[in-house]
Amino acid sequence: MTSYYSPITYIVPPAEDGMLLKTILQKRMDVSRKLLSRIKLTEQGIALNGERVYISVRVRAGDSVQIRMATETSEDILPQPIPFDILYEDEHLLIVNKAAGIIVHPTHGHYTDTLANGIVYYWAQKNERFRFRPVHRLDQETSGVLVIAKNPYSHQHISEQMIAGTVDKRYAAFVHGTPAVPYGDIDGPIDRDPAEPHRRIVTPDGYPSLTRYEVKAVYPSGSSVELKLESGRTHQIRVHMTSIGCPLIGDGMYRHELYGMPELSAAQAERLEAVAALDAAMPRQALHAVRLTFRHPILLQEMTFEAPLPSDMTSLEAQLQHETAANCD
Numbered sequence: 001m002t003s004y005y006s007p008i009t010y011i012v013p014p015a016e017d018g019m020l021l022k023t024i025l026q027k028r029m030d031v032s033r034k035l036l037s038r039i040k041l042t043e044q045g046i047a048l049n050g051e052r053v054y055i056s057v058r059v060r061a062g063d064s065v066q067i068r069m070a071t072e073t074s075e076d077i078l079p080q081p082i083p084f085d086i087l088y089e090d091e092h093l094l095i096v097n098k099a100a101g102i103i104v105h106p107t108h109g110h111y112t113d114t115l116a117n118g119i120v121y122y123w124a125q126k127n128e129r130f131r132f133r134p135v136h137r138l139d140q141e142t143s144g145v146l147v148i149a150k151n152p153y154s155h156q157h158i159s160e161q162m163i164a165g166t167v168d169k170r171y172a173a174f175v176h177g178t179p180a181v182p183y184g185d186i187d188g189p190i191d192r193d194p195a196e197p198h199r200r201i202v203t204p205d206g207y208p209s210l211t212r213y214e215v216k217a218v219y220p221s222g223s224s225v226e227l228k229l230e231s232g233r234t235h236q237i238r239v240h241m242t243s244i245g246c247p248l249i250g251d252g253m254y255r256h257e258l259y260g261m262p263e264l265s266a267a268q269a270e271r272l273e274a275v276a277a278l279d280a281a282m283p284r285q286a287l288h289a290v291r292l293t294f295r296h297p298i299l300l301q302e303m304t305f306e307a308p309l310p311s312d313m314t315s316l317e318a319q320l321q322h323e324t325a326a327n328c329d
Contacts, residue, residue: 002042002043002044002070003070003071003129004042004044004068004069004070004071005068005069005070005071005091005150005151006068006091007047007066007067007068008029008066008067008068008153008298009064009065009066010024010028010029010064010065010066011062011063011064011065012024012059012060012061012062012063012064012065013061014061016028016059016061017059017060017061018058018059018060019058019059020055020056020057020058020059021046021048021053021054021055021056021057021058021059021065022036022055022056024059024065025046025055025065025067029065029067030156030157030160031067031153032156035069035152035153035156036055038069038152039067039068039069040055042068042070044068045067045068045069045070046065046066046067046068047065047066047067047068048063048064048065048066049063049064050064050066067153069151069152069153071129071130072129072130072131072151073120073129073130073131074116074120074130074131074132076106077106077116077117077120077132078111078112078117078120079117079120079121079124080112080113080117080118080120080121081118081121082102082113082114082115082117082118082121083118084096084097084098084099084115084118084119084122085097085098085099085307087145087305087306087307088303088305091150092149092150092151092153092154092296092297092298093147093148093149093150093154093296093297094119094147094148094150095145095146095147095148095292095305096115096119096145096146096148097143097144097145097146097307098115098138098142098143098144098145098146098289099143099310100140100141100142100143100283100284100310100312101140101141101284102114102115102140103115103140104116104134104137104138104140104146105132105134115146116132116134119132119148120132130150130151132148133148133149133150133151133152133154133155134146134147134148134149135147135148135149135155135158135159135162136162136169136232137232138289139235139238139285139287141284141285141287142285142287142288142289143287143288143289143307143310143313144171144288144289144290144307145289145290145291145292145305145306145307146289147292147294149297153297154297154298156297157295157297158294158297161294161295162232162294165230166294166295167292167293167294168228168291168292168293168294168304169228169229169289169291169292170226170227170228170289170290170291170292171226171227171228171229171237171287171288171289171290172216172224172225172226172227172287172288172290172309172313173224173225173226173227173237173241173248173285173286173287173288174222174223174224174225174248174249174282174286174313174316174317174320175222175223175225175241175246175247175248175249175286176221176222176246176247176248176249176256176275176278177221177222177223177245177246178215178218178222178223178246179213179215179223179225179244179246180244182214182215183212183213183214183215184212184213185210185211185212185213186210186211186212186213186240186241186243186244187209187210188202188206188209188239188240188243189202189203189204189205189206189207189208189209190202190203190206190207190209190233190234190235190236190239190240191203191205191206191207199235199253199254200233200234200235200236200239201239202239202240202243207231207233208231209231209233209236209239209240210230210231211227211228211229211230211231211236211237211240211241212227212228212230213225213226213227213228213241214226214227217320219320219321219323219324220323220324221274221275221278221320221323222249222278222320223246224317224320225241225246226290227241235253235254237287238251238253238254238285238287239254241254242254245257248285248286248287249278249279249281249282249285249286249316250278250279250281250282250283250284250285250286250316251279251284251285251286252279252285254285255279256272256275256279258271258272258275259272259275278316278319278320281315281316281319282312282313282316283312284312286312286313286316288307288309288310288313289307290306290307290309291304291305291306291307292304292305293305
């Protein structure tokens, strides 16, 4: 027997009396064509006032329209007792504070020790059936707020918000140097580096990419920056900040340009020494998804989730502040 998640209900208002059920489902409940095709095939997928009906019927004011999705599991993901930090959870969403160093989803050659393995184990321990559906991605070494949808409807709705640009994603970063102006936009198309395909570069032929930034604090060797993503390219923040001469501290892939110079002046050598000291103090790129705001797909309320800076970034911040104090003595 098929099991289902709790129904999602819509009460038809007087202004929509006489509409086709199909119109209600697609235009009012925002059920995608793909999801509509799936739930039509299940016995309890679509109901009008508790009865299974064709979507070609017309509704009346006060009618109760319900959709139900069959429960799913990620059978290809091995459950593992991996701890993770929960920021929020309900029957539709799981919001976590991802730790640095953990991959979000199993990949070829890396099937275990991921966040997905830990979350699937967590659900199994509670006898809950959900498929692991991350709505967006964070690099392995990037920490912070991550959204996992518990059903296709929730995944669809938040994904559409991201495509529409109504999801507010904020990141905190510590970078080498300081941008030329305290706030601005980095509008640089991004694509793969032909010489090193695992890297990305800003190139005129790349995909449109926009990052907004604001400098929050300035130190002798670097600065603290808040960033807002207006697009979601791979390594976007890391590539964009490098493109303006302010690579992220600790980033082993997108390194400061001084590392690659064959000959250095005395001033450049001194600067490289300071750059290397900061990179050595940070075991990964100093980037954290600090805040995420979107509209809950069921409650229809705007919700904001925040994750405090992790200990490695607070230690780096303390080192930068100490550097400032030393220079003032």
